[in-house]
Amino acid sequence: AKALGKARYHVFNPEMHHEATQLLELENDLRRAVERQEFIVYYQPIISLVTGKISGLEALVRWQHPNHGLISPTEFIPVAEETGLIHAINIWVLRSACEQLTIWQNHNSTLKSLTISVNLSVRLFSHPKLLAQIDQIIQETKINPACLEIEITESVIMENSQALKKILEQLRERKIKLVMDDFGTGYSSLSYLYSFPFNVLKIDQSFVKRMHENEESMGLVPAVLGIAKSMGMSAIAEGVETTFQLAQLKNLNCNFAQGYLFSRPLQPELVLDFITNSPQW
Ligand code: C2E
Ligand code: CA
Ligand code: CA
Ligand code: CA
Secondary structure (H helix, E strand, C coil): CCHHCCCCCCCCCCCCCCHHHHHHHHHHHHHHHHHHCCCCEEEEEEEEEECEEEEEEEEEEEEEECCEEEEEEHHHHHHHHHHHHHHHHHHHHHHHHHHHHHHHHCCCCCHHHCCCEEECCHHHHHHCCHHHHHHHHHHHHHCCHHHEEEEEEHEEEEECCHHHHHHHHHHHHHHCCCEEEEEECCCCCCCHCCCCCCCEEEECHHHHCCCCCCCCCCCCCCHHHHHHHHCCCCCEECCCCCHHHHHHHHCCCCCEEEECCCCEEHHHHHHHHHHHHHHCC
């Protein structure tokens, strides 16, 4: 599957052995999907470990393929990045998420500080119109920029670092929060990361998985939380699936947590219900 890179288009006909053909079909499909807006955003709750209540939601895109059903972003985002289609898709996700947050906040006045987190591919940051597009979305959706969080994966931050740093600073001037995603999976040096204006560090789920139930070991999570603290950043643990992990993260004073223990990513119609009925964790 070398020609396909990271994206394996599993849902396609397995008899279609010719990978180049398959990739071309995926590209064509994706292009059409952008035109027809075949995407849907799911929302996964993020829980404050101080209040035990929801503090925000992460927007996670899916592709509603007319023949193949719901397709995971891990299958089409890499191809979207290679073909440049990622820009249109990601701006659409950002707009949808901001519109949706405004709808929820207008519906319920106690949700004024609810945040929305959107993953932006680092490729978007080399587009000269990105800031103007973000400004336009903020204006049109009337979202409070302080409620918007942008997640960028650590492993790709090294690319084009000076230009990226400048845009990140401009986002910070707008009070948008910056989340370093998948922390610990990349190779950036700590002193280098320190020079970027991130507010939040998201601990990759592989570290959370290694907090084993019957072993003493907390693995690297305490060390990563120490790094966040020393950098003046708050921390989110992702991939939390067990009450054991939750208890340990609370003990370690981790600020936020996210994972199947609390909720899977939800269709937008289910979010207000979750907010009303979820327990205090
Ligand atoms: P990510 O940003 O690291 O998102 C976390 C992924 O872990 C999500 O997968 C989420 O559904 C999954 N997850 C959450 N809690 C748990 C848990 O407790 N256990 C396990 N095993 N998994 C959990 P998803 O939705 O398939 O997204 C995969 C990746 O696709 C994301 O990883 C992100 O890098 C990318 N992605 C998703 N939406 C967008 C988007 O709008 N734009 C861009 N550029 N990338 C996106
Ligand atoms: Ca993320
Ligand atoms: Ca992540
Ligand atoms: Ca990830």
